[in-house]
Amino acid sequence: MNATAQDQRAAVWTVVDSDIGPLLLAATGEGLVTVVFHATDAVRTKALDRLGSRLGAEPVHAPDSPLLAEPIRQFAEYFAAGRRDFELPLDWSLISGFNRQVLRELLSGVPYGSVVGYGDLARRVGQPGAAQAVGLAMGANPLPVVVPCHRVVERDGGIGGFGGGLETKRHLLALEGVLPQPLF
Numbered sequence: 001m002n003a004t005a006q007d008q009r010a011a012v013w014t015v016v017d018s019d020i021g022p023l024l025l026a027a028t029g030e031g032l033v034t035v036v037f038h039a040t041d042a043v044r045t046k047a048l049d050r051l052g053s054r055l056g057a058e059p060v061h062a063p064d065s066p067l068l069a070e071p072i073r074q075f076a077e078y079f080a081a082g083r084r085d086f087e088l089p090l091d092w093s094l095i096s097g098f099n100r101q102v103l104r105e106l107l108s109g110v111p112y113g114s115v116v117g118y119g120d121l122a123r124r125v126g127q128p129g130a131a132q133a134v135g136l137a138m139g140a141n142p143l144p145v146v147v148p149c150h151r152v153v154e155r156d157g158g159i160g161g162f163g164g165g166l167e168t169k170r171h172l173l174a175l176e177g178v179l180p181q182p183l184f
Contacts, residue, residue: 009055009093013048014063015039016072019079019175020168023145026051026059027067031089034142037164054094078145081175084112086146099137101125107147113176117155131155139163145172 011033013026024036024044033055036047052058062068070088077083092100105124110116116124118138119131127133138149144164150172154160162169173179 010057011051011055011059012062012065012067013051013059014061014065014068014072015044016075018075020164020171023075024048025068025071025075027065027071028055028091028093029067030091030093032071032143032146033091033094035144035146037144037168051094075145079175088146090143090146094142095140098125098127098130098133099140102134102137103141103143103147103149106149106152110148110151112148113178115151115153115173115178118152118160119155121152135161148172151176151178 009028011026011028013024015022015024017023021037022039024034024039024047025032026034026036026048034047034051036043039047048059074083074086074088078086092104095103102121102125106116106121109124110121117131118134119128122128122130122134134152138152139161141147141149141163144150150162150164150169152160159166159169159173170179
């Protein structure tokens, strides 16, 4: 791999505060590559080790990197209810196959303030019997919030699972007006 290709694969990262706790944001020259919930020291260390292993280069802490400036700004706007859609280049290299297909459909086909069922999303990608596989794809989503896996719910109206925790999912759905804001 030449130096330019290696630079494209190297990730820069930072942790930002949000309404749902600290988020680790990492980007490559291709775009935002991962978002990690609850980025405490232990979570951050594990996530960065895994990211470095997957990309073949150790991520570099660079909160002032131009690669992170726009993601940081857009996340702040989203949590301030000033942004409905993220307009960021995304690096899809951490996800492939069926999971990538499902996540791309979710990103393009389920707008802010709406939800979709696991089975409905499976049908949209031509796999009507794959609701459980859609759930696994949501759990493997390396770009939560931007690729809005919080908008996928159970057919019977249940909230479903969420890698960031159910309180995080409820908060994101309330922010988007799908659920009422908590009373306290």
